[in-house]
Structure formats: C-alpha cells, structure tokens
Amino acid sequence: MKGKDCRKRKIGFLLAMILALTLLAGCGQEKAKEEGTGPKPIKIAVLPVEDTMPMLVAKEKGYFAEEQLQVELVNFQSPVEQSNGMQSGEMDGMQTDMIVAALLKDSGLDLRITSITLGVTPQEGRFAILASPQSNINSLEDLKGKNIGISYNSIIEYVTDGLLTAGGIDPAEVKKTAIPKIPVRMEMLFSNQIDAIVVPDPLVSFAEHQGAKVIAQDTEKNLSQNVLFFTQKTIEENRDGVEAFYRAYRKAVDDLNDHPEDFRTLLVENINIPEPIADAYQLQHYPQPQVPGQTDVQNILDWMNKKALLKNDLKYQDLVQEIKTP
Incomplete structure (x- = not known):
C-alpha cells in the first residue's frame, strides 16, 4: 500500500508541475503581449493565385496561432490594386513576382525578397x-x-x-x-x-x-519565380514575427506536399481555378522557403534595364535578404 501511495504522490507531483509550467508559459506569453515583446501582427497583400496556398494552410491548420502570431492576408483582385495597397504603407509584405518587386523597390519602397513561393524548379508555376x-x-x-x-x-x-x-x-x-x-x-x-x-x-x-x-x-528552363517580400522596416522591427511566420510556413509546405488532396477544397474556395478543371487540376509542389539565386535575379534586372524600366542601378543585395529561422 505504501508503494502505491508513494507512486500516487509522485504522479500527483508531476501533474502539478506540468500544470504550473503550462500556466507559467501562458502568463509569459500574455506578459510578452502586454509589454510588446512578442511578435507583432503581420499583414500581407495577396492575390487569389496558387502561391498563396502555404499561407492559407498555415492559417487553417493553426500554425500561425501556435507561433502566437496574427497574420492577416489582404486579398486584392489585380496586381495594380495590390501594388497600390502595398505603397499605402498599411502592409508588411506582399506575394508577387520579381519584376513587380523590382519596380516597387525602384519606386522607393524599401523591401527585401525573403523567399520564393513558386519556381525553385522549372515545373513549379508553369x-x-x-x-x-x-x-x-x-x-x-x-x-x-x-x-x-x-x-x-x-x-x-x-x-x-x-x-x-x-x-x-x-x-x-x-x-x-x-x-x-x-x-x-x-x-x-x-x-x-x-x-x-x-x-x-x-x-x-x-x-x-x-x-x-x-x-x-517554361518547364525545362526556369524563367518565372513568384516571391514573397517584406518591408525592411518589418524585418528590422518585427524580426520575431517574420521568423515565426516562416516556421509556420514551413509546416504548411510539408502538409501541402505530403497530402495535397487534403487541401483541394481550400484551393477551390480561395484560388481562381476555372470550374471545369477544379476537380482534376493537379496541385502544385511547393518549395521550402529559400531566396532566389543571384543569376535568376540578375537576369530579371538585365532585362528590365534593357527595356529602361529602372531608374536606379539595383543590385542583388538591394532586393534579397535571407531570413534564418531558429
């Protein structure tokens, strides 16, 4: 009997410790929010296109919430409206392509491309x-x-x-x-x-x-890459938030690639997929977050300079910044 009582006391002690640690962690998170030391909310300008899917999955699966991060995806119906929304100063980041990113940078928006969303391989984003x-x-x-x-x-x-x-x-x-x-x-x-x-x-x-x-x-030679950028202000002032964003994003990419059919309904409800092909359309393979290579960026800049689209002599380092997540 004494052995059983001892075991019960040990189990009770362990449960009490777990409860105390849980409460302590919750208090710490609430305190961080009150003191403004936790990740700040992030607002991202998006279009109803496929490269938004990892962000949609991260919200649906609660991965952003697990990181104590509030992410708002602000939908626009055209790239022009999206760029205008970004330039309003109300957005922290934007999902787009490298040409739009370079044009916005050239116009004075201090931004950094932090990852490719589609186009690491030629098969992505045809x-x-x-x-x-x-x-x-x-x-x-x-x-x-x-x-x-x-x-x-x-x-x-x-x-x-x-x-x-x-x-x-x-x-x-x-x-x-x-x-x-x-x-x-x-x-x-x-x-x-x-x-x-x-x-x-x-x-x-x-x-x-x-x-x-x-x-x-362009399924043999990679020509197109969709990207995600954040403003330099967001990266500097909300680094914890950006890192938390990418930890959640990575989990969502794994889910999409491992079980794509689980997210067909989410795709059809949020992405512009023509109805006749909605049931048969093959979901994309998504890359883990990584920055575009210097050659791909330089090819874009060379083309834009040839067409006199840029006023400034932009370099790779002006446009790209890798975010390493602990």
Whole structure:
C-alpha cells in the first residue's frame, strides 16, 4: 500500500508541475503581449493565385496561432490594386513576382525578397505560349509575324521573350499586343481575334482542356519565380514575427506536399481555378522557403534595364535578404 501511495504522490507531483509550467508559459506569453515583446501582427497583400496556398494552410491548420502570431492576408483582385495597397504603407509584405518587386523597390519602397513561393524548379508555376485550336500555329517558328497577346513590362513579357529566345526566335520577329486583362486575353484567343497568348497556370491547364495548343512552356528552363517580400522596416522591427511566420510556413509546405488532396477544397474556395478543371487540376509542389539565386535575379534586372524600366542601378543585395529561422 505504501508503494502505491508513494507512486500516487509522485504522479500527483508531476501533474502539478506540468500544470504550473503550462500556466507559467501562458502568463509569459500574455506578459510578452502586454509589454510588446512578442511578435507583432503581420499583414500581407495577396492575390487569389496558387502561391498563396502555404499561407492559407498555415492559417487553417493553426500554425500561425501556435507561433502566437496574427497574420492577416489582404486579398486584392489585380496586381495594380495590390501594388497600390502595398505603397499605402498599411502592409508588411506582399506575394508577387520579381519584376513587380523590382519596380516597387525602384519606386522607393524599401523591401527585401525573403523567399520564393513558386519556381525553385522549372515545373513549379508553369507559363506557356498558347495557340487556339483552329489556328495553323504548331511551333515557335510559326509565330514569326504573328500577334501574341501579353501584358507589357511584366513577368508575362519576360517569359515570352525567354521562351522565344530559347527556341531560336528573336522576340522582335513577333508582334506583341497589349491585352492586360487575362480573361480578355483568353477570350480573344478562343474567338480567333489573336494568334497566340501567354498565360500562367491554372489557365494553361484550362486552355488545354478547351483544346488550345501549347506551343512552348517554361518547364525545362526556369524563367518565372513568384516571391514573397517584406518591408525592411518589418524585418528590422518585427524580426520575431517574420521568423515565426516562416516556421509556420514551413509546416504548411510539408502538409501541402505530403497530402495535397487534403487541401483541394481550400484551393477551390480561395484560388481562381476555372470550374471545369477544379476537380482534376493537379496541385502544385511547393518549395521550402529559400531566396532566389543571384543569376535568376540578375537576369530579371538585365532585362528590365534593357527595356529602361529602372531608374536606379539595383543590385542583388538591394532586393534579397535571407531570413534564418531558429
């Protein structure tokens, strides 16, 4: 009996210690919040595109909450609205592409690209040149002298030039036509008002489903990378928050890559996936957070300088900063 009583006392003591430690940790977190020493809330400007998924998963699974971090994803419907929202000073970070990031940096917004969200490998974040089912265009050679619908001075034009050049075609040999709104671009393709267009997935997959021909795509050589940046002010004044963000982000990436079908509903509800392909569309493979390489960034900057899009002589270190999470 004495042995049993002793064991009970030990178990009781251990339970009391666990409870005390739990309460102490909770008090510490509350005190940190009161004193402003914990991570501050983070507000990120996003679009309804696939590279937002790890952030959506981190919120849904409670990974941000586990880090005692409040993250608000502010949705915009166009890159122009998103950039304007970022320049308002109300956002801490933004999900975008490297050309937009460089343009914002050049305009005076002090930012640092902290990770690639899609595009570490060529298979992630596909872009393609498409021709309509009725056209006689079947190769890059057939595009000479033809009209290609794009958006000027954008990642779309950068990918277009890269795909043409890789196929031995001088971009000057095609007629680029500005069609900024992607839905209009798609409509014009299928009504044969334009010879070809350039769009990203999931619209590439949708166009294929509708019979469009993929003339070239960036799945062998990496041309496009979507990125996430934070303002330098946020990185300096809320370093704990940014590090907590990426710890949660890493867990979400693992979940997405290990069990993609678990998140199809979340994808369909939050990302612009055309309804006819929603059930069959293959979810992306997502990279763990990592900064873009110097060559990829320099290629973008060289292209932008060639087109006289930048006023300042931007360097890799002006744009990129790695966040190491403890």
